């Protein structure tokens with residue numbers, strides 16, 4: 001398990017997301033009401049990029065077929081997605097959003 005620094009907290013506004021590619025991972029960093037969450041960027045249903053998708057509170061709705069996930073847990077919220085989204089444990093260190101992966 002490695003700690004990976006992804007971005008500065010100021011890079012992602014509340015209610016927004018950012019795509020970050022690091023260490024062979026393609027990730028989406030979300031700011032949900034000031035709390036940061038990180039998931040895989042790729043939708044589990046197809047080619048949708050979740051960092052480019054629609055966010056409402058703690059739900060992200062894929063811009064491809066409108067399936068949705070809970071950003072905090074990765075659980076599927078609506079079809080056609082059936083497989084949960086991978087999430088990563090987040091820490092904030094010196095204003096940097098970090099994960100262990």
Ligand code: FES
Nearest residue numbers: 043046048062067
């Ligand atoms: S690719 Fe995301 S819902 Fe189909």
